[in-house]
Amino acid sequence: MTTATEQDVGYNSKIEGNVIFSTADAVINWVRSNSVWPMPMGLACCAIELMGVGASKFDIARFGMEVMRFSPRQSDCMIVAGTVTYKMAEAVRRIYDQMAEPKWVVAMGACASSGGMYRSYAVLQGVDRILPVDVYISGCPPRPEALIDGMLRLQEKIRTEKSLWQIKAGRDNPEHLPTGPR
CATH class of the missing domain: 3.40.50.12280 (Rossmann fold)
Structure with a gap:
């Protein structure tokens, strides 16, 4: 059994055990790219x-x-x-x-x-x-x-496309993405 790497899962993603933490953009872009x-x-x-x-x-x-x-x-x-x-x-x-x-x-x-x-x-x-x-x-x-x-x-x-809300908010850098509740 192979484990997924961060590059396989998507940008700004983290793997801990059997759980993958990622942004909605990374998941949506992965789905879009694999269902053209x-x-x-x-x-x-x-x-x-x-x-x-x-x-x-x-x-x-x-x-x-x-x-x-x-x-x-x-x-x-x-x-x-x-x-x-x-x-x-x-x-x-x-x-x-x-x-x-x-x-x-x-x-x-x-x-x-x-x-x-x-x-x-x-x-x-x-x-x-x-x-x-x-x-x-x-x-x-x-x-x-x-x-x-x-x-x-x-x-x-x-x-690797940016979402519309990232572009409008000027958040082109993934480090500025929200990581959870405040």
Whole structure:
């Protein structure tokens, strides 16, 4: 039997025997990071590689992301995979706006990240011009291993996010968190 370490449990956590003391933020962020429901926004070739991640060889289910949602109201992570044209940009933004908070965006591939090899009047030079991108995955198209690595980076980012009340109170340092009743 292995014991959990402070890094496994979460930030600002303490382990004493069989009891784990932690903040609600650490628990909530751990749950969010291990239950990401991605929505594929497959616009070009990268969408084919995105399909490979769900297959048995790569099995993204090991990381808590096996449920691909095709409805923005049921997902919390949009994976933009492929070339975004100006004509499609409005639809991508509208779909993003329909997602519930908190929401994250992954730019998969060179085209979604920077417009790729298409320096054209019709191609958006990076989806970050219309959406706040959390993780960029390079490649043309990126291999399934690169997508898994990008999703693991997203999980790590989610685990270390600050809660809204911490940001509003100016409590970016975990030492200022309340430790119990006064």
